[in-house]
Amino acid sequence: MSKKSTSNELAVKQDELIPVLQSSLYPGASINSIKMVLSYCQAAELDPMQKPVHIVPMWDSSAQQLRDVIMPGIGLYRIQAARSGEYGGISEPVFGPEVSSSIGGAEITYPAWCKITVCRLVSGHKMEFSATERWLENYAVRGGKQKSIAPNAMWSRRPFAQLAKCAEAQALRKAFPEFGSAPTAEEMEDKVIEGSFHPDEPSHYPQDQFETNFPLWGKQIANGKKTPDQIVDYLNKKNANLSEEQIEKIKNIGVNNEDT
Numbered sequence: 001m002s003k004k005s006t007s008n009e010l011a012v013k014q015d016e017l018i019p020v021l022q023s024s025l026y027p028g029a030s031i032n033s034i035k036m037v038l039s040y041c042q043a044a045e046l047d048p049m050q051k052p053v054h055i056v057p058m059w060d061s062s063a064q065q066l067r068d069v070i071m072p073g074i075g076l077y078r079i080q081a082a083r084s085g086e087y088g089g090i091s092e093p094v095f096g097p098e099v100s101s102s103i104g105g106a107e108i109t110y111p112a113w114c115k116i117t118v119c120r121l122v123s124g125h126k127m128e129f130s131a132t133e134r135w136l137e138n139y140a141v142r143g144g145k146q147k148s149i150a151p152n153a154m155w156s157r158r159p160f161a162q163l164a165k166c167a168e169a170q171a172l173r174k175a176f177p178e179f180g181s182a183p184t185a186e187e188m189e190d191k192v193i194e195g196s197f198h199p200d201e202p203s204h205y206p207q208d209q210f211e212t213n214f215p216l217w218g219k220q221i222a223n224g225k226k227t228p229d230q231i232v233d234y235l236n237k238k239n240a241n242l243s244e245e246q247i248e249k250i251k252n253i254g255v256n257n258e259d260t
Contacts, residue, residue, distance in 0.1 A: 014035070014038055017034075017038060017048065018031060018034050018035070018038075021034050021037065021038075021048060022034055025048075025049070025051045026055055029055050029068070030068065032068075033055045033068040033070075034055075036055075036068070036070045037053055037055065037070055040053050040070050041053065046076070046079070050075070050079075051073065051075070052072065052073060052075055052076040052079060053070050053071060053072050053073060053076060053185075054070070054071055054072075054073050054185035055068050055069075055070060056068070056069050056070075056071050056185045056188055057069075058188065069188075071182065071183065071184060071185040071188055072182055072184055072185070073184055073185050073186065074165045074168060074169050074184050074186055076184075077168075077169055077172040077173075077176075077179060077184065078172070080176065080179050081118070081172055081175070081176055084120075084176060086120050086121045086122070087118075087119075087120065087121075088118075088119030088120055088121050088126050088127075089118075089119050090116060090117070090118050090119070090168065090171070091116055091117040091118075093114050093115070093116050093160075093164040093167060093168075094114065094115045094116070095111035095112075095113070095114050095115075095160060095163075096111050096112035096113035096114070096115075097111070097112050098110070098111060098112075099111070099112050099135075103149060103150050103151060104141070104142070104148045104149040104150030104151075105148075105150055106150035106151065106156065108150075108151055108156055108159065109159070110135045110139070110151075110159035110160075110163070111135055111159065111160055111163060112134065112135060113132055113133065113134045113135065113163075114132070114133055114135070114160070114163040114164050114166075114167040115130060115131070115132040115167060116130070116131060116164065116167040116168045116170075116171045117129065117130040117131075117171060118130075118131075118168070118171040118172055118174070118175040119175070120175040120176065127175075129171055129174040129175035130171060130174075131167050131168075131170035131171035131173075131174055132167065133163060133166045133167040133170055135159065135163050138162075138163060138166045138187065139151045139155045139159070139162070139163075140152045140154070140155050140162075162186065165184070165186040165187075166184075166186060166187050169183070169184045169186065169187055205235070205241060205242050205243065205246055207246075210246055214249070214250075214253075217231050217250060217253060218253050218254070221253050221254050222254065228250050228251040228252075228253055228254070229251070231250055232247055232250055232251065
């Protein structure tokens with residue numbers, strides 16, 4: 001079979017899988033995100049129908065927008081451990097004392113910590129690898145416009161089970177470091193990406209600074225000292241990295257009287 005025919009078969013298979021995954025395992029996900037899932041699974045020789053990875057919407061603080069990130073689920077770590085032939089089992093989760101408190105206005109009872117031990121057979125010997133994770137360091141916040149620090153729906157409803165998944169993931173990484181250090185979707189849900197997507201791209205011109213200077217630019221244009229294009233060119237030379245919306249707003253100064 002030629003390489004061309006093989007690639008065509010893969011493309012057909014992918015086209016058939018996308019609507020299935022969109023309607024079942026990843027409802028509401030975009031086609032591009034589903035394609036990333038399929039590429040991830042193909043590279044790692046995983047069955048996408050077992051949902052070994054998750055599509056996690058994360059806030060990119062640099063781009064100021066949500067981005068879909070493909071992350072392994074705790075199920076993938078379990079699969080990899082079983083495939084190694086050296087997986088010796090896992091302990092029941094051990095929880096710390098229960099804590100009841102108000103977090104972001106929400107009343108919640110949660111375990112202070114959770115400890116899980118994973119066993120690995122090394123040269124015929126059973127070795128134990130333990131991990132202890134604290135609830136306050138792992139829970140996912142509601143966020144939103146209010147930037148609420150209250151736990152989200154899942155962490156409010158299942159505070160013990162969610163923390164146990166985080167502790168298990170950490171224990172599996174300790175026992176099987178060859179899996180890599182990628183955090184699981186359960187650990188990263190609703191976390192913020194601190195500019196990791198565009199490390200070489202400067203952030204846009206600060207909006208608060210833009211709003212402060214906007215009336216001044218309006219006066220310069222009204223007095224005939226500058227044109228909108230001259231102001232945009234000047235700011236670009238200063239590496240201001242204006243957003244498209246900011247550029248459009250500057251160029252529209254004077255179009256309506258209220259802008260000046």
